[in-house]
Structures are given as C-alpha cells and as structure tokens.
Amino acid sequence: MSQQVQGVIAPGKNEPVRVETIVIPDPGPGEAVVKIQACGVCHTDLHYKQGGINDDFPFLLGHEAAGVVESVGEGVTDVEPGDFVILNWRAVCGQCRACLRGRPWYCFNTHNAKQKMTLLDGTELSPALGIGAFAEKTLVAAGQCTKVDPEASPAVAGLLGCGVMAGIGAAINTGQVGRGDSVAVIGCGGVGDAAIAGARLAGAAKIIAVDIDDRKLETAKTMGATHTVNSRSTDPVEAIRSLTDGNGADVVIEAVGRPETYKQAFYARDLAGTVVLVGVPTPEMQLELPLIDVFGRGGSLKSSWYGDCLPSRDFPMLIDLHQQGRIDLGAFVTETIGLGDIEQAFTRMHEGDVLRSVVVF
C-alpha cells in the first residue's frame, strides 16, 4: 500500500523546483509517516538545488519541519499516531563508535527511512537530509521524530529541526558560550541570528553581529546583538578587536561558510578562544592560513554540524524555554507561504529579505 501527496522536488542542477505528486509507501519496520504542518526554507535546500551537496537528483526538498505522526511501522514504540513531532536529521544509532564513547551528537550511522519515496513513474527521490518535508506527508525513520509540547506553533517548532537548532547549538553546545563571554557572529541569517539568540540565552555579556546587509544587522539587534558591524564598510577583525579591549572575542561563530569569513573569524577571536564554523562551504572552497598562526594563536577551531545537538535532549528543552518566553523562536518566522512559493522564497532568501519563509499546510 502507498499514498499520493503533493511535494516539491529539485529535478536537476539549478533547474527551478516544481510541485509533483509523490508516492509515499506505508511505514515499514522502524519507520513513520508524518503529516507535515510546517516546513521552513533553509539555505541548505538551495545548496541541494544548486548541486552543492551532491548529484543525487531529483531531491525531495525541505527538512525543517514539524507535524503529526500519522502511522508507524512494526516495532516503533517511541512515537505513536497523533504525536506532535519535530523532524530531525540526527536519529542516533546508539551503536557506532561515537555513540559508544558517549558522544552521540557525532553519530556516524544516523537512521533514515529504508524505503524510498518516488514519483508516479517510480523514479526514486532523495529526501533532503533524509527528511523531504516540502510535502503534505513524508516517510522517515521513527527516530527522526522528536516529540515536543503540542501547544507550540508548528511553524515555530519546525525551525528547530535545522537552522535554528544549528545556530543555537553552535553557541551553546559547540562554542560552549558561558555567562560573561564575548561572542561575535559573522553572517546574520537564520542560522547566525539563532547563534546570537543562543549566546544571549547562555549569558554572553557582549554579542557582536557582523553582516554585509544593514537590514540583517537591525534584526540581529532584536535577537540579542549588543553591537553590530557592517563588514562591507568596516574591517570586521579590527572592529571586533576594538570592541573587546583589543583582544578579540572569546567565541567567534562563522555562519556564512566562505573562506574569507572563516579567516575573519580566525583572526577576530581572542588568543585561546574558540572558532565555530557552522556555515556550510561548497566542495571547491579552499582555506589558506599561515600554519604558524594556527599554532601560535592556540585555542580551538571547531566545526558544528546541526549545533552538536541531541534532538531528544535539545528540542523539548528549547520548545519549553520558548513557551516560557525565554527565547523567542517566533521571531525567526518572517513569512508563511504555500508549497508553490518555494522558488520565490529562494530568491527572497538570496536577496536577504527574509530570515525564514515557512511553508504551512
């Protein structure tokens, strides 16, 4: 048995996305079908469409989603039909060497659905990040469903499924921002702003937002930035140093994913500080740095996949803090759109008009 729903695919490199009928198999062992209520448009969806992630076209795009479990396959005990869930792309295996060392956020064998969703002619789809939620329903591994407070709005909750969690986690998990720290965030889109909000939640005393777009810097202030730097007109390294008594920031978070912004992060951090790379580079990008500076400046250079989050630990906690008014996840939703508006949402993202466009069903 299977069912047919509408979904948005990226058919080929740089081709416009389009709405298609998608065939969803009934959930097999360990799988779940989820009725999607909302799914945010993340820069990573655009990377997929541009062929920047891999060439496994056609992609079923969308991966920042919340919805309600419709049905589950054999052996699924953690979720049941009717549960309100955020979809995650880190369903940890519990058995790989990272999991066994007690570091499941580095899990090397995360679970996805084993069966394939297809087009009507049988063409197999590659779901973005193993999710594929620009669709009325999607098939995932049951472990990709994380239950949270059903009182939360789906449009807000879904964002924790990727970019907002990546940003908050880059600050609180990877960067280990603590009370009183100085933090700089380079690139203030959805991910960078989430890092700013995370740094504020963690008690950072100084939060410096860097972007090339003044509109983004204005929004960054509402998220918790105490200072802003437009790096088109001002040298960001000099600016961050002068805002931190000449030292550089304790933690610098790079949320663009380019060699030049990474270098800025590298030189704008205090000696023995931490650089966190959360922006995703493309495969051809190269980084050149004097090795003596890597050595001499000490500290730590980290990358952050998905904010080193553990969905089961972090999603319910952040939804609870949001519901209590301690972090405003609603501020990331710039607009709600329909399934047919995704191409336009990519354009608006590219032009810097939005933090997040969220498809609602």
Ligand SMILES: NC(=O)c1ccc[n+]([C@@H]2O[C@H](COP(=O)([O-])OP(=O)(O)OC[C@H]3O[C@@H](n4cnc5c(N)ncnc54)[C@H](O)[C@@H]3O)[C@@H](O)[C@H]2O)c1
């Ligand atoms: N590591 C992860 O797990 C993870 C998860 C989700 C997204 N990402 C990545 O994070 C990055 C940001 O995603 P987003 O959704 O916030 O994208 P976005 O397009 O909304 O934001 C990017 C921001 O960077 C700014 N920018 C561009 N060039 C700049 C420069 N040279 N200097 C300073 N600022 C610059 C833009 O003005 C914009 O505000 C992307 O690379 C995305 O793929 C990573």
Ligand SMILES: [Zn+2]
């Ligand atoms: Zn594992």
Ligand SMILES: [Zn+2]
């Ligand atoms: Zn994403």
